[in-house]
Amino acid sequence: xxxxxxxxxxxxxxxxVLLSPPLLRGPRTVHLVRxxxxxxxxxxxxxxHFLMARLDGTRNLDDLAPVYAERFGRRLGEENWNRLLGLxxxxxxxxxxxxxxxxPPAPPRPNSxxxxxxxxxADAEATTARLHRALRPLxxxxxxxxxxxxxxxxxxxxxWRSGALLDGSAELVGQPFALMGVxxxxxxxxxxxxxxxxxxxxxxxxxxxxxxxxxxxxxALLYCTVDNYLFLPGRRAKLVIAGAGAYLNMLLLLPFGVxxxxxxxxxxxxxxxxxxxVLGTIQALSNLVPLPPLDGYRxxxxxxxxxxxxxxxxxxxxxxxxxxxxxxxxAGYAVRARRIYTAYALGSxxxxxxxxxATITFVLHLLG
Numbered sequence: 001x002x003x004x005x006x007x008x009x010x011x012x013x014x015x016x017v018l019l020s021p022p023l024l025r026g027p028r029t030v031h032l033v034r035x036x037x038x039x040x041x042x043x044x045x046x047x048x049h050f051l052m053a054r055l056d057g058t059r060n061l062d063d064l065a066p067v068y069a070e071r072f073g074r075r076l077g078e079e080n081w082n083r084l085l086g087l088x089x090x091x092x093x094x095x096x097x098x099x100x101x102x103x104p105p106a107p108p109r110p111n112s113x114x115x116x117x118x119x120x121x122a123d124a125e126a127t128t129a130r131l132h133r134a135l136r137p138l139x140x141x142x143x144x145x146x147x148x149x150x151x152x153x154x155x156x157x158x159x160w161r162s163g164a165l166l167d168g169s170a171e172l173v174g175q176p177f178a179l180m181g182v183x184x185x186x187x188x189x190x191x192x193x194x195x196x197x198x199x200x201x202x203x204x205x206x207x208x209x210x211x212x213x214x215x216x217x218x219x220a221l222l223y224c225t226v227d228n229y230l231f232l233p234g235r236r237a238k239l240v241i242a243g244a245g246a247y248l249n250m251l252l253l254l255p256f257g258v259x260x261x262x263x264x265x266x267x268x269x270x271x272x273x274x275x276x277x278v279l280g281t282i283q284a285l286s287n288l289v290p291l292p293p294l295d296g297y298r299x300x301x302x303x304x305x306x307x308x309x310x311x312x313x314x315x316x317x318x319x320x321x322x323x324x325x326x327x328x329x330x331a332g333y334a335v336r337a338r339r340i341y342t343a344y345a346l347g348s349x350x351x352x353x354x355x356x357x358a359t360i361t362f363v364l365h366l367l368g
Contacts, residue, residue: 006082012057012095013088018231019053022046024306024340026315027332032230035092038102039227042091047072048084055088057095117223119212124198124224127211131195132202139203151250154257158281165260166365168274173367178272185276186283187221189252193245193287194224200244201226204237230307238302242295249284253277282362289355291348304340310348316341 016036022029031049034041044052050071054064061081068076085094092099109117121127137143158165172179198208209227213220229241253276260273288296292310301309316333319326333341 006085007061007078009085010057010060011055011085011088013052013055013093014095014097017093018228019049020231021233022049022305023230024304024312024337025308026312027329027334027337033093034228034231035100037099038092040091040100040103048087051076051084052088055094114217115215117212117214119210120222121211124208124211128195128198128202128208128224132199135199136203139199147251147254148247150254151247154250154254155281157257157261158277165274165278166362168271169278170365171271172275175272178275182272182276182279186279189249189280189283190245191222192252193249194222196244196248197226197241198224200241201229204229204232204241206232206237206241235302235305239299242298242302243288245295246284246287249280249287253280253284256280289351290344291351300344306340309340309344313341313344313348317345 014036018032018034018036020032020034022031025043029046030043031046032041032043033052047068050068051064054067061076061078065076088094089097090100091097111118132139172182194211198211200206201208206226206229208224210223210225212223214223215221226241229238232238232241256273256276260270260277263270263273287294288299290296290300297309301307306312316330316338319330
């Protein structure tokens, strides 16, 4: 393409190209781009995303240069324009550009008796779509808001009666058959937890790529992979998808909370139900802890608009510890990035200490 033709060219992104909202990655703010056919993804900067979002087939370089200069305070040169067109064309993201070669298939996951993963559903997207259609009436705000309020009431009730519940949980240790029943319920709850992520993703336009079984001897759990939720617009959808599993776990405890409240003090079922409520609540709320790989970690990342929060925090702290040797690299971190990584480092350290203390206290209470 000649320089004149490139300047007059009015490119358009092909239909289905996904552009993510801004994400903080280390010192940079980036956007993810995903090919609609091959699924290949890569990241671009703020300036490239600004231009890509306006490639609708009606604008050329002369049309985009003024708005680019107004936004970034500098002119859009022909060299940068041609470089962007070359990048998008090579990756098959423009209308008329050929698709790039599909990426090589991922090597099969090595499985053993001790650990591994195995897909369990041939078409995870179709399966979760059917579940979503069946449950869609229950996902309306008129249903969910009262249920959410009931979950908060349950949490308040459990905090209020925590002493009696912990005493009942301690008695569960001496009831092996009841303990097995509670363990089975918790396993089923975490299985439904994963399906809740997939149904929530379907509700907000996400794509469920895989549903399968992951085992680490002696435990085996279902998993559900949503592969495009980072591209969903706005924070709400991503927060709901990440938190849907823990929310469902608490919903499953609602009838048991009512049951325990109605039981008489000497009822034989009181201890098993108390243990189920305590352990089920711990299971649900522990998933909201903002440490990797838990759901709360993903929710925190979505809330602050940061990706790879833990590893990027480690990188930032390593630069800080290097002193003058890391000063040049640290200079590239904006104030917002410095605050986020510093706050996460301090907060996660305090959180780990609190969780360790709470775990020791809980175990000692049960053993005592």
